[in-house]
Amino acid sequence: MTSAAQLTQAQDRFIAVWGQMAGAWGVSRTMAEVHALLYITGEPLCTDDVMERLQISRGNASMSLRALLDWAIIERAHKRGDRKEYFHAEQDVWTLFRAIVRQRITREVDPLLASLYEIRDMTAIDRKRARSDNEDLRERIDIHNQRLESMLEFFQTLEQLAAMFISPAGKGLQAAATLLSKSPREEAAP
Amino acid sequence: MTSAAQLTQAQDRFIAVWGQMAGAWGVSRTMAEVHALLYITGEPLCTDDVMERLQISRGNASMSLRALLDWAIIERAHKRGDRKEYFHAEQDVWTLFRAIVRQRITREVDPLLASLYEIRDMTAIDRKRARSDNEDLRERIDIHNQRLESMLEFFQTLEQLAAMFISPAGKGLQAAATLLSKSPREEAAP
DNA sequence: AGAATCTTTCAATCCTTTCTGAAACTACCC
DNA sequence: GGGTAGTTTCAGAAAGGATTGAAAGATTCT
Numbered sequence: 388m389t390s391a392a393q394l395t396q397a398q399d400r401f402i403a404v405w406g407q408m409a410g411a412w413g414v415s416r417t418m419a420e421v422h423a424l425l426y427i428t429g430e431p432l433c434t435d436d437v438m439e440r441l442q443i444s445r446g447n448a449s450m451s452l453r454a455l456l457d458w459a460i461i462e463r464a465h466k467r468g469d470r471k472e473y474f475h476a477e478q479d480v481w482t483l484f485r486a487i488v489r490q491r492i493t494r495e496v497d498p499l500l501a502s503l504y505e506i507r508d509m510t511a512i513d514r515k516r517a518r519s520d521n522e523d524l525r526e527r528i529d530i531h532n533q534r535l536e537s538m539l540e541f542f543q544t545l546e547q548l549a550a551m552f553i554s555p556a557g558k559g560l561q562a563a564a565t566l567l568s569k570s571p572r573e574e575a576a577p
Numbered sequence: 578m579t580s581a582a583q584l585t586q587a588q589d590r591f592i593a594v595w596g597q598m599a600g601a602w603g604v605s606r607t608m609a610e611v612h613a614l615l616y617i618t619g620e621p622l623c624t625d626d627v628m629e630r631l632q633i634s635r636g637n638a639s640m641s642l643r644a645l646l647d648w649a650i651i652e653r654a655h656k657r658g659d660r661k662e663y664f665h666a667e668q669d670v671w672t673l674f675r676a677i678v679r680q681r682i683t684r685e686v687d688p689l690l691a692s693l694y695e696i697r698d699m700t701a702i703d704r705k706r707a708r709s710d711n712e713d714l715r716e717r718i719d720i721h722n723q724r725l726e727s728m729l730e731f732f733q734t735l736e737q738l739a740a741m742f743i744s745p746a747g748k749g750l751q752a753a754a755t756l757l758s759k760s761p762r763e764e765a766a767p
Numbered sequence: 768a769g770a771a772t773c774t775t776t777c778a779a780t781c782c783t784t785t786c787t788g789a790a791a792c793t794a795c796c797c
Numbered sequence: 798g799g800g801t802a803g804t805t806t807c808a809g810a811a812a813g814g815a816t817t818g819a820a821a822g823a824t825t826c827t
Contacts (some may be wrong), residue, residue, distance in 0.1 A: 390704075390706040390714060390718065391714055393699065393700060393706075394700060394714070394717060394718055394721060396699065397696050397699040397700045397721065398721065400692070400695075400696050400699065401693075401696055401725065404689065404692040404693070404696070408685065408689060410603065411603060411681070411685045413600065413601060415784080415785065415786095416785085417785080417786080426724060427721060427724050427725070428717070428720070428721075429717075429720040429721075429724060430720075433803095434803085434804075435803095443786075443787090444786060444787045444788065445787085445788075445789095445804085445805095446786070446787060446788065446789090446805080446806075446807085447785080447786050447787070449804065449805060449806085450785095450786090450805085450806090453804095453805080470794090470795075470802065470803065471802085471803065472803080472804080478724075479727075480727045480728060480730075480731040481731070484731070491601070495598065495601045499594065499598055502590070502594040503591075503594070505590075506587050506590050506591050506594070509583065509586065509587040509590065510583060510584060510587045514580075516580040516583075524580060524581055524584070527584060527618070527619075528580065528584055530618070530619040530620075531584060531587065531588065531617060531618075531619075534616060534617050534619060534668075535591065535617070537669075537670045538670060540670075541670040541671070541674070544754055544755055548754055564734055564738055565734055605814080605815065605816095606815085607815075607816080623773095624773080624774075625773095633816075633817090634816060634817045634818065635774085635775095635817085635818075635819095636775080636776075636777085636816070636817060636818065636819090637815080637816055637817070639774060639775060639776090640775085640776090640815095640816090643774095643775080660772065660773070660824085660825070660826090661772085661773070662773080662774080
């Protein structure tokens, strides 16, 4: 077996593994595979390259590439004297994950927070209305409001942290994280 | 409309919203809804309560409750003089999310890291085999190895950070996070 | 031991998401 | 303008997950 074949095999394995992770970061398997392919080869590929290597239809390849563009984790590229569009993946892992976090905050946390605010408004007035002969109801309202408030607080914090990570200042966090994790047991060294 | 009805409505809305988030943290919609119900009411409920309130089958309720137990975000409870099992949700949001992070690290990141190590082993020897008349192949192998290494490093860091968050020491991180996010612009106050 | 009560399992069904492939569309060239 | 190369769209097909419900399995009580 040539090394070339072995390389292809390793790439395929990486693509498969990345594809399985797809669910974990909220995209379809194919989309993750396309990204894996572009990332691991490191070179710009066109739609046909992707179709052939992953054995998927043109429509699927086109949709996945467009979705990846939307997520801003791949970008268009062109070769001189070639009309085709090529695509190449963001090569820095931290930049990649910053983009993913940015997307997921916008798509998931922001709407969630909006809904939580709405729900808070729904019961903000309830407590007053609960007549004093109904202690039980009053207590349930209090519990509800308190749970809702905790949840809101948590996601606000989460969003703030994410904002820090995403912003240019995020590089600082990134550096700190790397440092922290590299010497987790050496803090007390002389 | 009574406040009681309004409370129920607000709870239903919360349950629905939480259910939509299900995908985001890797569980089924129903499982998220069951958790939302237990969390927002704050009181222990039995299987039949859940079935009735969410209009789901016994099997589904049973499975979802068991899964939530596996995730360690709800626990069994019993009422004296009642044979039924009741369930109540972890009430502290930070503890809840620590449990979720713990699960997802074990289920997703650990296996991923294991696979990445395997893949690294697959090509660790390749470079030597690439004959010197094949510069192109050699370069592709180098790129591959470098990408793989970056990915590995990133997930190692991620796992370390998660470990800190999860551990008892995580409370420190939590406090820091809350502080950070509460006064992101007041750092320089006297 | 048997009855009563509650829980779990799993094959069949339903539903949602993803994928395909061919047609429509766009941009460029002669 | 007509032809060609490349890209996007979308209705229908397929795959993958989630849900049901009824039967089997536990557990506790008398």
